[in-house]
Amino acid sequence: xxxxxxxAVGIHILTLIEVNKGxxxxxxxxxxxxxxxxxxxxxxxxxxxNAGLVTVRPGIAGAELAKDLSEITLLDVYKAVxxxxxxxxxxxxxNPNPACAVGRNIQETIIPLFSAAxxxxxxxxxxxTIEDVVKDVLEKEKANNK
Amino acid sequence: xxxxxxxAVGIHILTLIEVNKGxxxxxxxxxxxxxxxxxxxxxxxxxxxNAGLVTVRPGIAGAELAKDLSEITLLDVYKAVxxxxxxxxxxxxxNPNPACAVGRNIQETIIPLFSAAxxxxxxxxxxxTIEDVVKDVLEKEKANNK
DNA sequence: CTACATGTAACTAGTTTAGTTACAACAAGA
DNA sequence: TCTTGTTGTAACTAAACTAGTTACATGTAG
Numbered sequence: 001x002x003x004x005x006x007x008a009v010g011i012h013i014l015t016l017i018e019v020n021k022g023x024x025x026x027x028x029x030x031x032x033x034x035x036x037x038x039x040x041x042x043x044x045x046x047x048x049x050n051a052g053l054v055t056v057r058p059g060i061a062g063a064e065l066a067k068d069l070s071e072i073t074l075l076d077v078y079k080a081v082x083x084x085x086x087x088x089x090x091x092x093x094x095n096p097n098p099a100c101a102v103g104r105n106i107q108e109t110i111i112p113l114f115s116a117a118x119x120x121x122x123x124x125x126x127x128x129t130i131e132d133v134v135k136d137v138l139e140k141e142k143a144n145n146k
Numbered sequence: 147x148x149x150x151x152x153x154a155v156g157i158h159i160l161t162l163i164e165v166n167k168g169x170x171x172x173x174x175x176x177x178x179x180x181x182x183x184x185x186x187x188x189x190x191x192x193x194x195x196n197a198g199l200v201t202v203r204p205g206i207a208g209a210e211l212a213k214d215l216s217e218i219t220l221l222d223v224y225k226a227v228x229x230x231x232x233x234x235x236x237x238x239x240x241n242p243n244p245a246c247a248v249g250r251n252i253q254e255t256i257i258p259l260f261s262a263a264x265x266x267x268x269x270x271x272x273x274x275t276i277e278d279v280v281k282d283v284l285e286k287e288k289a290n291n292k
Numbered sequence: 293c294t295a296c297a298t299g300t301a302a303c304t305a306g307t308t309t310a311g312t313t314a315c316a317a318c319a320a321g322a
Numbered sequence: 323t324c325t326t327g328t329t330g331t332a333a334c335t336a337a338a339c340t341a342g343t344t345a346c347a348t349g350t351a352g
């Protein structure tokens with residue numbers, strides 16, 4: 001199991017739009033950097049648009065950030081690209097036996113524990129912004145150019 | 147996307163073995179409580195055995211806990227049932243373009259961030275033991291019988 | 293009208309999951 | 323030893339999801 005790379009690609013897209021600021025970031029251009037098909041990029045940009053993170057219009061080349069860099073967290077992206085439904089990072093087996101003391105109580109016991117773990121994950125993602133990512137990418141770039 | 151229910155079933159199995167203590171917990175009996183096929187249970191018990199959490203022997207009915215209840219955390223179960231590989235909860239797109247400043251640095255930037263989030267999740271799971279789960283199940287059972 | 297971009301449906305191959313059947317290996321009692 | 327019942331596994335299935343692709347309708351601007 002693994003959380004879809006849509007999440008990583010979403011972060012890549014937003015970062016690239018910022019770093020490429022001033023120029024046009026078309027789906028084809030972005031696809032060139034991510035190294036995938038433009039349709040894959042358009043689909044993800046569509047999700048980012050629904051979440052209010054980017055603006056993009058039919059027929060007009062280029063996507064732009066709809067918010068300030070520092071106001072977009074990885075959690076926003078994570079939720080936008082729809083990789084995990086609320087409360088459903090962990091799946092719980094469906095129909096335990098109600099005739100068994102464990103079977104009839106295990107779900108109610110487990111679900112809050114799973115939610116807490118999922119919340120811890122989301123909190124970590126919420127503490128990092130795209131601004132942080134952009135800065136780190138540019139720093140690494142600088143270091144490599146020395 | 148969703149983390150396999152093997153994890154939830156693994157917790158169910160360990161809890162049931164404890165609550166059923168004194169009696170024999172065969173794969174068929176456990177399957178009755180989980181409400182699935184005994185082979186599914188045997189497979190998961192095999193994983194729990196590899197991780198040293200239960201003892202079970204060919205031909206002899208019944209699995210038993212190999213450790214004290216309070217020494218088995220949800221994280222142990224999570225790792226045992228192999229639902230997520232180390233450092234791979236989030237997948238990162240494979241071949242970003244090295245000719246692009248973002249493409250050639252994004253992986254190195256993202257991977258530690260993902261690791262931190264995964265670690266936060268694991269820390270939450272590590273703070274709960276099967277003993278906690280057993281107690282909660284029995285408390286809920288008591289409350290419902292009033 | 294032309295050129296080009298986005299939006300989206302439809303299809304593909306590859307993976308993963310949970311479940312199932314079938315059967316070998318093993319243990320213990322009659 | 324034979325019978326019964328269990329664990330351990332291989333092999334197969336249907337369903338779901340992923341990432342990628344082709345094709346094309348829709349929209350913009352010169």
